[in-house]
Amino acid sequence: xxxxxxxxxxxxxxxxxxxxxxxxxxxxxxxxxxxxxxxxxxxxxxxxxxxxxxxxxxxxxxxxxxxxxxxxxxxxxxxxxxxxxxxxxxxxxxxxxxxxxxxxxxxxxxxxxxxxxxxxxxxxxxxxxxxxxxxxxxxxxxxxxxxxxxxxxxxxxxxxxxxxxxxxxxxxxxxxxxxxxxxxxxxxxxxxxxxxxxxxxxxxxxxxxxxxxxxxxxxxxxxxxxxxxxxxxxxxxxxxxxxxxxxxxxxxxxxxxxxxxxxxxxxxxxxxxxxxxxxxxxxxxxxxxxxxxxxxxxxxxxxxxxxxxxxxxxxxxxxxxxxxxxxxxxxxxxxxxxxxxxxxxxxxxxxxxxxxxxxxxxxxxxxxxxxxxxxxxxxxxxxxxxxx
Numbered sequence: 297x298x299x300x301x302x303x304x305x306x307x308x309x310x311x312x313x314x315x316x317x318x319x320x321x322x323x324x325x326x327x328x329x330x331x332x333x334x335x336x337x338x339x340x341x342x343x344x345x346x347x348x349x350x351x352x353x354x355x356x357x358x359x360x361x362x363x364x365x366x367x368x369x370x371x372x373x374x375x376x377x378x379x380x381x382x383x384x385x386x387x388x389x390x391x392x393x394x395x396x397x398x399x400x401x402x403x404x405x406x407x408x409x410x411x412x413x414x415x416x417x418x419x420x421x422x423x424x425x426x427x428x429x430x431x432x433x434x435x436x437x438x439x440x441x442x443x444x445x446x447x448x449x450x451x452x453x454x455x456x457x458x459x460x461x462x463x464x465x466x467x468x469x470x471x472x473x474x475x476x477x478x479x480x481x482x483x484x485x486x487x488x489x490x491x492x493x494x495x496x497x498x499x500x501x502x503x504x505x506x507x508x509x510x511x512x513x514x515x516x517x518x519x520x521x522x523x524x525x526x527x528x529x530x531x532x533x534x535x536x537x538x539x540x541x542x543x544x545x546x547x548x549x550x551x552x553x554x555x556x557x558x559x560x561x562x563x564x565x566x567x568x569x570x571x572x573x574x575x576x577x578x579x580x581x582x583x584x585x586x587x588x589x590x591x592x593x594x595x596x597x598x599x600x601x602x603x604x605x606x607x608x609x610x611x612x613x614x615x616x617x618x619x620x621x622x623x624x625x626x627x628x629x630x631x632x633x634x635x636x637x638x639x640x641x642x643x644x645x646x647x648x649x650x651x652x653x654x655x656x657x658x659x660x661x662x663x664x665x666x667x668x669x670x671x672x673x674x675x676x677x678x679x680x681x682x683x684x
Contacts, residue, residue: 298367300525305361305368307354309375309454310533311396311555312607314353318365329360336393341400343642344393347381350454351461355520367522371462372529374536375454376555377477380434385460385468386448394454395434398556398600398642402433403651409433414495421492423476423483423567423576425649429598432479432496439497451502453478455530462527464517471509472591473535476578481506483578484567486591508589509535509580534558535579538594551681555604556645559597559684567593573647573684597684598645602677605639609673615666626671633668634659637676646684 302321308314313332320326331353336344362368378397383390395401406426409415415426424430435451443449450460456470475481475488480498482489488500507513513527531539534552538560541550549561560579568576579592606622609615616622640653657669 300369301366303365303368304370304372304528305358305525307358307371307373307458308533309350309354309373309458311376311379311398312604314350314357316354316357316361318361318368327361327365329357331357339401341403341642343396343398345379345396347383347390347394347454347457350394351458354458354461358521362522368525370526370528371516372531373455373458373527374531374533375458375474377453377474377532377534378429378431378434379454380431380438381450381452381454381457382435382438382443383450383457384446384448385450385465388465391438391443391449394457395438397429398604399434400428400643400651402428402437403643405433405436406651409495417491417495418479419570421482421484421489422479423570424479425575427645427649428643428651429600429645430477430479432492432498435478435480435498435502436496445499447501449502450504451498452504453532455532456504459513459527459530462516462518462521463514464519466517467514467527468504469507469513469530470504471530471532472506472578472581473509473532474530475504475506477532478503481578483576483593486578486581508583510582531580534560534596535577535594538562538579544592553602553677555602555607557599557602557677557681557684559599559681560594561596563593563595565590565592568595571595573597573649575646597647599677599680599684600642600645601639602680604641605637605673605676608639608641609670613669615669622670622674625667626674629665629667629671632659632672632675633664634661635664635668635672637669637672639673639676639680648683 303318306317315330317328333349381394453474516525537552546564551559575596579594581591638656643651644653
């Protein structure tokens with residue numbers, strides 16, 4: 297094996313594409329490679345991904361970066377969080393497409409759980425709300441719709457899927473930042489919750505081992521990539537952004553604008569009580585040199601659609617041909633001309649938590665232009681951020 301170069305390769309498996317980036321120890325400019333993957337919308341409110349296509353995008357972008365930068369010293373994984381993949385750990389067989397975090401098909405299940413009086417338990421144990429956004433009801437739906445139960449079944453988030461593929465099926469693990477998004481993880485004990493397992497009907501044996509976010513998870517063992525590279529960190533994309541923005545102290549916050557937007561505030565190493573309209577989540581856990589583990593918590597406001605609305609203007613309406621056009625087009629008019637867009641394409645997140653909400657455009661007149669609609673979409677990002 298060739299000598300490793302002084303950089304870490306970050307795999308960012310997002311909602312619309314995969315980006316691999318070389319982050320150097322010195323002041324060299326990073327090297328990155330990006331590849332989009334297909335979005336599937338089989339029914340209204342449903343959103344799916346092909347997990348194998350995501351893996352192929354990882355392989356392509358990973359190898360592209362290595363070709364330019366040489367071998368990395370270590371790999372870190374960050375990922376879209378609540379999206380669920382089902383497969384057989386013995387054979388590698390996939391059980392349908394991944395159900396994406398934006399998917400709304402379990403809205404009725406969440407409503408039924410609320411009516412059955414489970415909301416208080418969900419809030420107390422998981423820090424979440426009863427919304428189809430989270431993994432638990434997606435896993436339950438899969439088990440009720442054809443995914444076969446067996447000792448080899450894996451129900452997991454994207455980080456676990458990629459780790460399993462990178463290690464050629466050797467390691468089946470996740471970290472607390474991702475586990476805390478499933479509605480099956482007790483954020484006070486930092487373990488899978490038997491109570492939530494019973495409520496949701498998802499056996500804990502199908503879930504991955506939970507390890508600290510920072511530490512050796514395994515090494516690359518697939519023939520599709522260079523062998524023997526250490527995988528040394530995993531964190532959900534929004535918690536990784538909180539860490540990457542150096543929000544290490546209590547009260548420090550960030551907002552990330554991507555497919556959706558997510559405002560996270562570090563609230564320290566004690567799990568806070570539930571806050572109205574917000575989520576409580578694990579930010580990260582780090583294993584110290586003495587063997588102890590330090591865990592940080594965060595409060596989160598979740599906005600489901602911001603950048604995805606720009607993609608909608610590009611791909612569905614044809615108002616722009618590339619995402620880069622949105623800014624200049626929006627700035628070409630003095631105001632929105634009375635047009636307002638509520639991009640509730642997959643329901644509304646914080647603080648409303650309404651899975652049945654749908655997108656709305658109001659105020660259109662004969663004088664409305666594509667620029668007014670573009671500006672209204674951009675303004676919707678700011679208005680939703682203020683709400684959250």
